Amino acid sequence: MKILVDENMPLARELFAGFGEVVARPGRGLAADDVRDADVLLVRSVTRVDEALLAGSRVRFVGTATIGTDHVDLDWLRAQGIAFASAPGCNAMSVVDYVASALLELADRHGFALAGKRAGIVGLGNVGSRLQRRLRAMGLDVLACDPPLADAGCTGLVDMDAIAGCDIVSFHTPLVRDGAHPSFHLGDAVFLARLKPGAILLNTSRGAVVDNVALLAALERRDDLHVVLDVWEGEPLVDRRLAARVALATPHIAGYSYDGKLRGTWMLYEALCAFLGQPPTMTLASLVPESARCVLDVARLAPRRALDLMRAAWRITDDDDAFRATLDADDDTRAAAFDRLRKQYPLRREFATVELVHDESLAARLPADERAMLRAQGFACVD
Numbered sequence: 601m602k603i604l605v606d607e608n609m610p611l612a613r614e615l616f617a618g619f620g621e622v623v624a625r626p627g628r629g630l631a632a633d634d635v636r637d638a639d640v641l642l643v644r645s646v647t648r649v650d651e652a653l654l655a656g657s658r659v660r661f662v663g664t665a666t667i668g669t670d671h672v673d674l675d676w677l678r679a680q681g682i683a684f685a686s687a688p689g690c691n692a693m694s695v696v697d698y699v700a701s702a703l704l705e706l707a708d709r710h711g712f713a714l715a716g717k718r719a720g721i722v723g724l725g726n727v728g729s730r731l732q733r734r735l736r737a738m739g740l741d742v743l744a745c746d747p748p749l750a751d752a753g754c755t756g757l758v759d760m761d762a763i764a765g766c767d768i769v770s771f772h773t774p775l776v777r778d779g780a781h782p783s784f785h786l787g788d789a790v791f792l793a794r795l796k797p798g799a800i801l802l803n804t805s806r807g808a809v810v811d812n813v814a815l816l817a818a819l820e821r822r823d824d825l826h827v828v829l830d831v832w833e834g835e836p837l838v839d840r841r842l843a844a845r846v847a848l849a850t851p852h853i854a855g856y857s858y859d860g861k862l863r864g865t866w867m868l869y870e871a872l873c874a875f876l877g878q879p880p881t882m883t884l885a886s887l888v889p890e891s892a893r894c895v896l897d898v899a900r901l902a903p904r905r906a907l908d909l910m911r912a913a914w915r916i917t918d919d920d921d922a923f924r925a926t927l928d929a930d931d932d933t934r935a936a937a938f939d940r941l942r943k944q945y946p947l948r949r950e951f952a953t954v955e956l957v958h959d960e961s962l963a964a965r966l967p968a969d970e971r972a973m974l975r976a977q978g979f980a981c982v983d
């Protein structure tokens with residue numbers, strides 16, 4: 601059996617070699633000739649999986665190690681009887697770490713407090729619901745808008761009017777272009793014009809959930825908005841005028857924790873085992889190498905705030921700096937840099953897996969509110 605995998609999938613060889621020959625290729629350029637003699641195709645979000653790619657191939661199983669599935673023609677796969685698996689929730693915590701870090705960096709940069717602010721989450725699924733818990737633990741008041749969930753009977757949700765009135769707005773919907781509740785350009789010119797003075801807008805869902813042309817126009821008109829963009833219309837080629845005007849700009853890496861990526865690959869391994877009727881022979885925990893541990897020496901770091909330890913584990917501004925450093929180049933070079941930054945992304949562990957080493961109680965070093973903030977971020981052994 602030939603298993604074709606995106607090269608940007610950690611430990612794919614270790615997990616899938618037991619099933620047959622594993623061949624790794626760059627996902628963005630995959631073409632029909634590459635997949636023709638494959639039995640299993642495992643992709644990430646940069647590969648469009650449809651009739652043009654798969655017609656006439658041997659592929660019987662397609663997996664995407666991602667939460668989003670908008671790059672896959674699910675109807676066509678179903679009609680062909682090709683089995684499909686995705687990885688719902690695999691990197692949700694990574695996105696939550698990203699949003700929490702972005703908010704704390706902006707609060708630090710501009711000297712405001714987050715506690716007591718009102719956040720509006722658009723899309724209360726795997727990411728949105730975890731983010732709601734995180735933000736509440738950080739002392740924010742959280743509203744959520746999710747019309748499909750409201751249709752299904754879920755209560756306590758609000759509409760987009762209420763979201764527009766929030767201090768912070770964060771998008772977490774899939775990209776849906778039609779049906780009763782499309783999310784395409786949900787953040788359009790009308791919505792953006794209604795944002796409060798000084799509002800913070802974050803998009804870590806899909807670029808086209810926010811109208812990027814309208815967003816640039818809004819940012820050219822008013823300089824009070826703080827925008828954080830991880831996803832962009834036209835990826836991998838990003839509008840550099842827009843990137844220059846946002847507070848934090850990153851190349852679609854919100855979900856790029858090592859944990860999230862590994863969990864995504866692992867979920868496909870489990871799905872392929874089920875498809876082939878074979879019991880899994882490995883465990884997820886056994887796959888994490890010693891070299892992937894993130895151990896922070898508290899005495900050496902001498903943190904004064906939770907943010908100091910968060911930054912020691914992962915600093916979102918490093919990703920922003922690295923991305924901005926690529927933006928002056930010509931279009932081809934910039935687009936290639938977007939993919940390179942993603943392919944060569946440094947090892948980043950989710951906050952909940954970070955190991956704090958200290959020979960005295962953290963209480964002796966950090967005030968109670970900062971320890972509570974660390975706990976809210978998922979850090980273990982804080983007391």
Ligand SMILES: NC(=O)C1=CN([C@@H]2O[C@H](COP(=O)(O)OP(=O)(O)OC[C@H]3O[C@@H](n4cnc5c(N)ncnc54)[C@H](O)[C@@H]3O)[C@@H](O)[C@H]2O)C=CC1
Nearest residue numbers: 668723725726727746748772773774781782804805854855
């Ligand atoms: N930047 C990154 O690295 C990552 C981005 N993502 C993106 O984030 C999106 C959200 O991920 P999950 O929470 O796991 O998806 P999910 O499918 O668990 O939840 C999405 C929620 O959005 C709601 N929704 C759908 N249409 C809506 C609309 N028009 N208005 C408001 N709510 C709507 C759904 O009812 C659902 O509850 C993914 O679809 C993916 O595109 C996910 C992981 C990483």
Ligand SMILES: O=C(O)C(=O)[C@H](O)COP(=O)(O)O
Nearest residue numbers: 644645646666667668855856
């Ligand atoms: O899971 C998703 O959905 C995401 O957006 C992933 O983080 C995207 O990663 P790639 O598949 O583009 O490597």
